[in-house]
Amino acid sequence: MKRRTAEDWDTIIQDYMKSGLSQKEYCQKYHLNYYTLRDQRIKRERSVPTKKLIRITPEKSIPIMVPVDSSVSKIIKITLPTGMILEIPADMNPKTIQFFITTLWNLM
Structure with missing residues (x-):
C-alpha cells in the first residue's frame, strides 16, 4: 500500500x-x-496559527476618520497613529461604529 x-x-x-x-x-x-x-x-x-491580540501603542494623536467612496459602497477609512488603516462600511449602525472606535481607542 x-x-x-x-x-x-x-x-x-x-x-x-x-x-x-x-x-x-x-x-x-x-x-x-x-x-x-x-x-x-x-x-x-x-x-494553524491561533489568532493573537496585539496591543497598539498610543501616540499623542487620535485616529482620523475620512469618508471614502468605493465602487461598491461608501466606507469609512480610519487611519490610526501607528499607520494601520481600517475600513468599515459607512452604512454600519452608528452605535456599532462608536463601540468599535471606543474599543480601539481603549486598546491604545
Missing part, C-alpha cells in the same frame, strides 16, 4: 469535511483507519 502524502491527507480531510458524514461513516465508506484520519486532522489543526 502506497504511503499517503500531506497533500493526499489535505484532500481527504477537505472531502471528509464536505461529505456531511460522521468521521466513522466516512472512514468505513472509504476504507480509512479512523484513528489515522483523526490524527491527521489534529495534526493540521495544531499547525
Whole structure:
C-alpha cells in the first residue's frame, strides 16, 4: 500500500469535511483507519496559527476618520497613529461604529 502524502491527507480531510458524514461513516465508506484520519486532522489543526491580540501603542494623536467612496459602497477609512488603516462600511449602525472606535481607542 502506497504511503499517503500531506497533500493526499489535505484532500481527504477537505472531502471528509464536505461529505456531511460522521468521521466513522466516512472512514468505513472509504476504507480509512479512523484513528489515522483523526490524527491527521489534529495534526493540521495544531499547525494553524491561533489568532493573537496585539496591543497598539498610543501616540499623542487620535485616529482620523475620512469618508471614502468605493465602487461598491461608501466606507469609512480610519487611519490610526501607528499607520494601520481600517475600513468599515459607512452604512454600519452608528452605535456599532462608536463601540468599535471606543474599543480601539481603549486598546491604545
